[in-house]
Amino acid sequence: MTEVYVIGVGMTRFGKHPDRDAASLGAEAVREAIRDAGIGPRRIQAAYCGHVFQGMVTGQRVLAQIGLAGLPLANVENACSSGATAIREGYLAIRAGEYDVVLAFGTEHMTTRFSGALTPDKDDIEAAVGLTMPGVYAMRAVRYMADFGVRWDQLTAIPVKNKRNAALNPFAQFRKPVTQEAVLASRLIADPLRLLDCAPVSDGAAAAILASGRAARSLANGRGIMLAASALRTGQVETTPGSMSFEPLTRDTAGDAYERAAIGPRDVDFAEVHDCFTIAEALRVEGLGLFEPGTYPAAAERGEADIGGRLPINPSGGLLGKGHPLGATGVAQVVEVVRQLRGEAGDRQIREPKVGLAHCRGGKAAGVEGAACTVQVLVR
Amino acid sequence: MTEVYVIGVGMTRFGKHPDRDAASLGAEAVREAIRDAGIGPRRIQAAYCGHVFQGMVTGQRVLAQIGLAGLPLANVENACSSGATAIREGYLAIRAGEYDVVLAFGTEHMTTRFSGALTPDKDDIEAAVGLTMPGVYAMRAVRYMADFGVRWDQLTAIPVKNKRNAALNPFAQFRKPVTQEAVLASRLIADPLRLLDCAPVSDGAAAAILASGRAARSLANGRGIMLAASALRTGQVETTPGSMSFEPLTRDTAGDAYERAAIGPRDVDFAEVHDCFTIAEALRVEGLGLFEPGTYPAAAERGEADIGGRLPINPSGGLLGKGHPLGATGVAQVVEVVRQLRGEAGDRQIREPKVGLAHCRGGKAAGVEGAACTVQVLVR
Numbered sequence: 001m002t003e004v005y006v007i008g009v010g011m012t013r014f015g016k017h018p019d020r021d022a023a024s025l026g027a028e029a030v031r032e033a034i035r036d037a038g039i040g041p042r043r044i045q046a047a048y049c050g051h052v053f054q055g056m057v058t059g060q061r062v063l064a065q066i067g068l069a070g071l072p073l074a075n076v077e078n079a080c081s082s083g084a085t086a087i088r089e090g091y092l093a094i095r096a097g098e099y100d101v102v103l104a105f106g107t108e109h110m111t112t113r114f115s116g117a118l119t120p121d122k123d124d125i126e127a128a129v130g131l132t133m134p135g136v137y138a139m140r141a142v143r144y145m146a147d148f149g150v151r152w153d154q155l156t157a158i159p160v161k162n163k164r165n166a167a168l169n170p171f172a173q174f175r176k177p178v179t180q181e182a183v184l185a186s187r188l189i190a191d192p193l194r195l196l197d198c199a200p201v202s203d204g205a206a207a208a209i210l211a212s213g214r215a216a217r218s219l220a221n222g223r224g225i226m227l228a229a230s231a232l233r234t235g236q237v238e239t240t241p242g243s244m245s246f247e248p249l250t251r252d253t254a255g256d257a258y259e260r261a262a263i264g265p266r267d268v269d270f271a272e273v274h275d276c277f278t279i280a281e282a283l284r285v286e287g288l289g290l291f292e293p294g295t296y297p298a299a300a301e302r303g304e305a306d307i308g309g310r311l312p313i314n315p316s317g318g319l320l321g322k323g324h325p326l327g328a329t330g331v332a333q334v335v336e337v338v339r340q341l342r343g344e345a346g347d348r349q350i351r352e353p354k355v356g357l358a359h360c361r362g363g364k365a366a367g368v369e370g371a372a373c374t375v376q377v378l379v380r
Numbered sequence: 381m382t383e384v385y386v387i388g389v390g391m392t393r394f395g396k397h398p399d400r401d402a403a404s405l406g407a408e409a410v411r412e413a414i415r416d417a418g419i420g421p422r423r424i425q426a427a428y429c430g431h432v433f434q435g436m437v438t439g440q441r442v443l444a445q446i447g448l449a450g451l452p453l454a455n456v457e458n459a460c461s462s463g464a465t466a467i468r469e470g471y472l473a474i475r476a477g478e479y480d481v482v483l484a485f486g487t488e489h490m491t492t493r494f495s496g497a498l499t500p501d502k503d504d505i506e507a508a509v510g511l512t513m514p515g516v517y518a519m520r521a522v523r524y525m526a527d528f529g530v531r532w533d534q535l536t537a538i539p540v541k542n543k544r545n546a547a548l549n550p551f552a553q554f555r556k557p558v559t560q561e562a563v564l565a566s567r568l569i570a571d572p573l574r575l576l577d578c579a580p581v582s583d584g585a586a587a588a589i590l591a592s593g594r595a596a597r598s599l600a601n602g603r604g605i606m607l608a609a610s611a612l613r614t615g616q617v618e619t620t621p622g623s624m625s626f627e628p629l630t631r632d633t634a635g636d637a638y639e640r641a642a643i644g645p646r647d648v649d650f651a652e653v654h655d656c657f658t659i660a661e662a663l664r665v666e667g668l669g670l671f672e673p674g675t676y677p678a679a680a681e682r683g684e685a686d687i688g689g690r691l692p693i694n695p696s697g698g699l700l701g702k703g704h705p706l707g708a709t710g711v712a713q714v715v716e717v718v719r720q721l722r723g724e725a726g727d728r729q730i731r732e733p734k735v736g737l738a739h740c741r742g743g744k745a746a747g748v749e750g751a752a753c754t755v756q757v758l759v760r
Contacts (some may be wrong), residue, residue: 052436055501056432056457056459056501056742056743056750057457057459057742057743057744057750057751060458060614060615060743060750060751060752061750063614064614064616064617064750069614069615069616069617070613070614070615070616070632071613071614072611072612072613072614073458073612073614073752074455074456074457074458074465074468074469074612075439075457075458075527076454076455076456077395077436077454077455077456077457078437078440078454078455079436079437080454085454088454089469089472092469092472092476092478093472093476095476095477095478096472096473096475096476096477097475098472098475099475121435121436123401125382136443162612201654231452232452232453232454233450233451233452234440234443234444234449234450234451234452234453235440235449235450236449236450237444237449252450312552323723362436363436363437363440364437368446370436370437370440370441371437371440372437372440372453
């Protein structure tokens, strides 16, 4: 079976880029990934572009800007898992034996698409009556606190940690740490979620160059990081009482990834997870089996998930700190995991990690139809 | 190398479906493909959905309707080649050894997205000054006639043929033949293109079940049709004088497909090609190498491309006759090719074909950045 390696990564700074567009951001990230891989751009044989709101043939416009028009390219969309899905499709294309070097990138220019927060589709009846993303996650937070006896102030350890990490990340949208008091005093969005509990609207792009084992050996000079698993699942309707405070979808997708990578959650040294809201990080790390259900907020309070802790979570700053340009997010997670595994994460470097995990979950938030979940395992 | 077979196909009737949506149309097509394959739905291990304008997680909504939520699914977008790209990604996923049975479908409900014709993006500067799709193809028609000394009335043999074929296809949007006089008398859209020279706005969906050779042998009972090649390319800027009246992109993508399938254009018994406008069919069959440049209109006039002719083109009725719900089109072409190769095409059956080809080209029409082209070769 063909092994797949990440041999180059790049990303733009996330944030507001009013003078740019999705194609120009995408091209910047791809150029950086090519430079990082140290390969000639013509070594790339195929490409995948993840985005959500950028219109037709966005990836093709990026290829045109970097002089790679002509290549096979597919745009892929899986809501907030779009970038991760681009990586997965690249992984499959290499495993198919079709290509040795594949580019996977994600790009999103949200500030030109939304005047404020992400606007639901006009035919989304649930959102129209209040089940927007913040609305659903607020309900999940309330249920989680009730089910596990957790206080809200414990959960706010999560945004405090992620914004502290982001302050160490030159590519992050927010470079200032915040206090727990500041989180709790920020504007109420959907009770109990406040402004600093919510991922921002962001522009940005990220890219990764994937290669077969054979190509990685000749091109990457031992610097390749193995993409040991790239799992994807669609959400199912979850009607059991516990499904608001635990995520079977994340658990099942992680199960696929662990099986493929022949590891278990105990082997994971750190993870980038989809913390679109404060509560989301707890749901994800517990769904992944990295912490027992209901235990994460207290563990985060104790510093276990800090960069220097037992099991660092979102050392990049996560969505809350680094920003969340939808299509770029899943790729940017892989960028961070690769940099950490290479020991090139600078001030936020984790001590000698060997196994990193990246998790995304997009689409409908309440476990019903329309969710997409990805789990990728990377091994040094 | 794993071989890939199509073991089941299905589609909705194309047309105006004001009482339906993209998910419900997609579910109908998928159910029909599953029934056609004669398999239990749970045999499907992964899915790809092609669409352009249907918003986030459209494919996931289809899976939910047919009781297949949970599967890995990626939505793919390559403008008018979106459905074909879904098939290609399914083909790669099987060749990767990851799955034995993969569902590829496309769906589009255009009538709820556009009040009239397809509206260009508001940041599409070229379209704003007149380079809409009909505008570009009108220019290409004028250039083609000048370069090859072809009269416009010869080109109108194409819509007459395709609407005649569509009248024999119960899934087509238009079921009435038209005369050359009616084509020439229809409303002028972009000189010389008239209303009946343009593909309509359509709703519809189509689906195909793909299987590895191993699974096809056990499941399809010899009825599987081999997908011998599934090629994809992105357009490059074409500035040579001949690039308006000939398509290097189609030629190059076909070259990839012929090489993979180990055939040449002479081996092709019939083809479904992307006749979004009358002139487009000529550009495509000549780019594919099925007819010499500049010779197709006269050949079509002589009946060579008729169902009973030397090399039938668009026996389904093509986009002009069958309709063109963007994301569904590439899959519907494969549906037609499979039915023809099985000998199940009813009144429009071609005599004992062995090799069929499907071609799509989407995105920017003038060969510049943003085009996506697919060529698939199917063999009985």
